Amino acid sequence: QVQLKESGPGLVQPSQTLSLTCTVSGFSLTSNSVSWVRQPPGKGLEWMGAIWSGGSTDYNSALKSRLSISRDTSKSQVFLKMNSLQTEDTAIYFCTRLTTEGRGFAYWGQGTLVTVSS
Amino acid sequence: NIVMTQSPKSMSISVGDRVTMNCKASQNVYNNIAWYQQKPGKSPKLLIYYASNRYTGVPDRFTGSGSGTDFTLTINSVQAEDAAFYYCQRIYNSPFTFGSGTKLEIK
Numbered sequence: 001q002v003q004l005k006e007s008g009p010g011l012v013q014p015s016q017t018l019s020l021t022c023t024v025s026g027f028s029l030t031s032n033s034v035s036w037v038r039q040p041p042g043k044g045l046e047w048m049g050a051i052w053s054g055g056s057t058d059y060n061s062a063l064k065s066r067l068s069i070s071r072d073t074s075k076s077q078v079f080l081k082m083n084s085l086q087t088e089d090t091a092i093y094f095c096t097r098l099t100t101e102g103r104g105f106a107y108w109g110q111g112t113l114v115t116v117s118s
Numbered sequence: 119n120i121v122m123t124q125s126p127k128s129m130s131i132s133v134g135d136r137v138t139m140n141c142k143a144s145q146n147v148y149n150n151i152a153w154y155q156q157k158p159g160k161s162p163k164l165l166i167y168y169a170s171n172r173y174t175g176v177p178d179r180f181t182g183s184g185s186g187t188d189f190t191l192t193i194n195s196v197q198a199e200d201a202a203f204y205y206c207q208r209i210y211n212s213p214f215t216f217g218s219g220t221k222l223e224i225k
Contacts, residue, residue, distance in 0.1 A: 035214065045154075045162065045205055045216040058212040061119060094161060104152035104209050106173060108161035 002026040004034070004095045004109035011115050012085050018114060022078040022095030029053070029071055033098055034078045035105065036069065038091040046091075051078055085116045120144050122206055122217035130223040131196050139220040141189040141206035150210035153182055153191045156219075157202045166191065167209065198224050 008020035022034060035050040049059040051069045059067050068081045078095060093114055097107040121144040131137045141151065149169040154162040164173045166182035169189055179194045193200055201224045206217040 044219045045156075047207075047214040047216060050212060050214070060213055099167070102210060103167035103171070104164045104173070104207070105154075105162070105214075106164045111161060
């Protein structure tokens with residue numbers, strides 16, 4: 001079945017770069033897109049960006065200057081890198097996948113909490 | 119960029135009541151809206167896609183409606199397990215902007 005799992009450091013220092021990995025199973029990255037969504041503690045959801053089946057990317061304009069999404073299809077992994085982290089980037093980071101027909105994000109990882117603190 | 123505005127921010131409803139929550143897009147998004155339910159400590163769950171279609175396994179007490187800029191999620195005969203945050207989201211075209219959410223509490 002479709003599964004996504006986020007991994008990465010739980011703690012990042014201010015001004016440093018965040019690197020997260022989403023490892024997927026049950027589907028191919030060359031046929032499906034993967035997005036990253038984050039949620040600060042006690043706050044709402046923010047779509048960060050996506051990597052499409054063909055390898056192109058789209059980003060939230062508010063994060064575009066700091067954010068990079070890439071993938072390794074042979075390892076079924078999607079990567080998020082975001083630089084110049086600040087305390088307001090503390091959040092749960094989710095990777096998620098659209099349904100095949102693009103009906104919405106039906107498949108989600110469990111999320112990983114990233115705390116930005118010195 | 120399209121802004122999705124949800125109202126109310128929170129509501130407290132008794133079991134068995136009917137509840138309606140709203141989502142307004144800053145420009146025409148046609149029927150390209152999804153609704154999600156999120157419970158504390160959990161990932162969001164897709165409820166409704168393309169404004170009015172229930173996703174697989176979603177109880178029929180959840181109903182979505184609207185088009186253009188104004189959308190509504192209605193829960194008929196609310197159950198205790200419906201206590202959660204509800205988010206609308208623009209789909210089909212990126213950016214896939216979320217609304218700020220509505221918190222549903224059960225009295």
